Amino acid sequence: MKDTRHTPPTPAGQGGKASQLSGPSAPAGTPDPASRPGRKTRDAIDEMVTTKGWDTSLVRRLIGEVRAHAWLFAGSFGVLAVLFLLELAGPWILRGALDGPVQRALAASDAGLPDETAHWRRALFLWAAAYVAVALVSTGFRYLEVAFLNRTGQAAITDIRAKLFAHLQRLDLAYFDRVPTGSLVTRVTSDVENLNEMFTSGLVVLGFDLVKIAGLLGFLFAIHWKLALVVLAMMPLLIGVSMVFRGGARDAHRTVRARLARLNGYLQEVLSGIRVVQVFRREERVRERFAQHLKGYLAANVRTILLFALFFPVLDFVVNVVQGATVWVGGIEIAGKVLSYGVFLQFWLYVNLLLNPVRELGERYNVLQSAFASAERIFAVLDTVPAVREREGPGRVVLSADAPCHVRFERVSFSYKEGVPVLQEVSFEIPPGATVAVVGATGAGKSTIVNLLLRFYDPSAGRITLDGIDLRDYDLASLRRRVGLVLQEDFLFAGTVRENLAMEREWVGEEELELALENSQARDVIAARAGGLDAAVSERGATFSTGERQLIAIARALAGSPGLVILDEATASVDSGVENQIEEAQRNLTREKSSLVIAHRLSTVRRADQILVMHRGECRERGTHEELLAQGGIYARLHRLQFA
């Protein structure tokens, strides 16, 4: 946390500091060549702060993103402008009162006119009332200064956050495989929040501060040009001190952040490996390591403290020089009766007003820079084009049939990485209502078939049709809606069991749920929970065993009355206890539906209408269980081994 003289209450009131010293933030989520062996990467944090001071195209793009809220931004400027005028009005009234009624009353009493003195005494009430009015109105605007600006920033970032998340939802699975979940979360959380700082205390206030500085200088010249010259002469020194120190502070902060991230990273690492540490009895060693990290962190902090300890006094010293010079020059003028006390006071107060934005200049600039880095990362996500896209314009087919689907793979090839084929010219057909099973070793390409059929990826050659139409011609949502998917390690969402079954599919009603529970054997599992269908599911479904999760996933697939069922090794990680239940459920699931079953265990595929034996991306044998046994090939051998 930065210690600024005025930090504690954050004078302008805009929330916390942009640069919250957070834990090890995820490194920028670009698919990185940096993990290549041998290449030493710099501190991840270093890369989080852009080196560019100002990036016009970035700012232009950001402004484009928030154009919808133009009036909010205009309003914010308006609030600041009114407030500025009110700030100017205070000292102006003060001067008016001093040079007006007070001087007149003094003159009147010198002249021995008690009535007139009393009159001017009373007149002071008016000036005081004017001051009260200004103070009250500015109090209202001070409220708006914080509340309205905050609202503006929030409106802007809520839009950006929504856009970012929606875009992420459109990206293909390959992207999610590539970029770690943690760094994606950082994009939609802290990076977006950084932009709030940028919109409010960054762009708007910084922009207005510049107006203020220019405006005040103008007023100073209008009031008393000689004094104004003194102030103007000192301005470069003030701004220079502010910028130089802030530059140093930025570097120092960056080092602190990087070292803190390392420290926390190490802490996290030790905690997650505490078992190894304790079994190896190396507590002492990790303590020493931690102490080393702490030492580095402290050294970086001490540098920052030194900078700030120097910064404020130096800046204030320069301010004092300005004030001293004002007193000197102003004093001569007062002595020569050229300058009144009132004007001097007004001038003095305006100089005070001027100094605040100058002081803050460097700080705001830093906020802006760290927000630029966030903006860059956000735009990098928004600029990622999904590899799997729906056909543009007309001709997109919305799948609406209720009947079992008819699937054909026609000489489909695919590779995740160039030159490493995973599927090679695979052809097969799932006629309506039929069950096709795929068996094969890990890496034979079984799951890739599922990925292609769901259009998580597009084939590199060949085509896949559903009911005679190429998958690429379908409306994606309508395609996937027709599919009931059960994964090996199925995923439950935090919420209730009911929510997990229905998945907000509007066509899944009570009736469908009932039927699904009946057929999936999940009824008992769910009935055993307090709350039944409304029982809470914790994150990732941790409160359910693997088998139970699997049953719920099957019920989920069933509930949608899919035209095509995909079971991806649904029993692989389930122990024998619930295995039979799951197999029973699977039979119900695949009955009268087109289905694709990926299996580890041969017992689950025996009833399939066709079994494909995959090996190294190729389909080596196909036929029914009996046919394959008769063939005496791979399948027959496997079967002998497993059921000998």
Added chain:
Amino acid sequence: MTAPSRSPLLHSFRRFLRYKRPLALGVLCVPLSSLGDIWITKLVGDALDRLRNAESAEFLAGLFWMLLAIAFGRGVFRYLQRWWIVCVSRYVENGLKQELFDKLTRLSFTFHNQSRSGDLVSRITSDVENVRMFLGPGLMYTLGAVVMIPVSLGYLLVLDAKLALSMAVPLAIMGLGMQLISGRLARHSTAVQESLSEIASRAQENFAGIRVVKGYGREQQQIARFDQASRTTMGHQIELGRARGITHAITWGAKDLTFVPILLVGGWAMIDRTLEAGDLFKFIDLTFKVFWPIIAVGWMAGIYPRARVSAARIDELLATDAEVNEQASPRTIPTVRGELTLRDVSFTYQGADKPAIRELSVRVPAGSVLGIVGPTGAGKSTLVNLLARLFEAQGSIELDGVPIRELSLTQLRGALGYVPQDGFLFSESFRENVGFGSETPLDDPTLARLCEQAMLTEEVARFPDGFDQEIGERGVTLSGGQRQRTCIARALAKDPRILVLDDALSAVDTETESRLVANLKSAGRGRTVILCAHRLSTVRHADRILVLEEGRAVLQGTHDELLAQPGWYRETWARQQAQEELSEL
């Protein structure tokens, strides 16, 4: 919150007192710099008065240099006060972090198993920072305020008591207003924090379950849900903004209003010639100067509750007594042979309703190989943890006839070479990782031998930096199999009498696996090896295999014996062989 100490912050403050000299110096500088500030105002004000009657303005040059001198001195004191006090607060922070870290490494595995690591990390990071902020910079600001406010007000009282007192009215209003708004501020700020973490967990869940989301075409619904969370946050943020706006308005409004009595009461006093123009200037200038300290005090009051809770949480962790305790005078064995005997061993995790291990008895002669197999969740890892005394088992576990509870922890764990399931490695160099268990860095020949045994030679040869290759985040990413083999090398580096592999060969292909197992046995001169495995081929050559189901040993015997009887072992063996066959085509 039950705090071990009645005033945890005071308790934390004792740590500051360890740095008496710098702290005292820093504290001494605070009033000096504040007084300098007030002095400057006084000089300027006095000069303004003098100007009215003075014939010449020549004294102004002297005044200018005088002001500069005072300003310089004040700057030095301000520099020193910040330097000493904030540095001390950082030293205290570091000491506290080290102490907490030391404590964490000492706390038993049971404790760690139950705590969320995120929570522990936040104690070392944000809790310590909260306390530091309050006691370090907070102390500095408060001290400044404690000097600045009374001295300024006192000085103003002497100048004009009526005016000084009338100025107190807006200040009192401000204090009252802040008090009223503080609850609202805290409430909204908590709501914002909570809704932000809700956003994070929604996003986290979505990204982790993206396959299901997409598989079911639920993107639109997910977007809608996310937007809802996002809008809730926005609502709370706006509310918080409003509360902050009120705070801001009250503070500044009070300051603005202070000028009303200055104008009115001060103006009258001037007319009555009881107040000079220069004195009026002093009132105005000091109002500005006490404004920030007053805000700082408000800020301190605002962070006080949080700092207090944080200090209590720190104390709580430091007072946690959950260490695996050694006996007062633990026993040691002259030379460990490596015989393990388990008798009626049971174990139930805290909060679980079923035991994870039930009445398990087995004898592992020194130098033999024991395989432990069974379905997921049968208790294999738990059993391994019990052997290392990471958890305290019921029943008796003996090493060479001595109950491990009576044995020195260092000897027990020193005798164990442990290879974890998850292939946990540090983000350090390969050399440091393999040498993790030894006091001195490993030399190249030793490393080469270990690599040979763990079948890593080829891979290490491909590392650009050889043995000194950084691993993990900042270096090369190892595959699952490579990690597991590096963990094996790390365990072997200790030359342990007992080697425990917790399903640590799952990512190694079967051919390498069988050669590895042979290496592990032969290199150890009669080392006891315990192999937990999911894949039965790992344990087929074990002297004895234990089949666990729901924490019970349902079968024991050699591979051939187990194959001879129907059941889980035979079925699984057949299935796995078939898979194996398929992948080797």
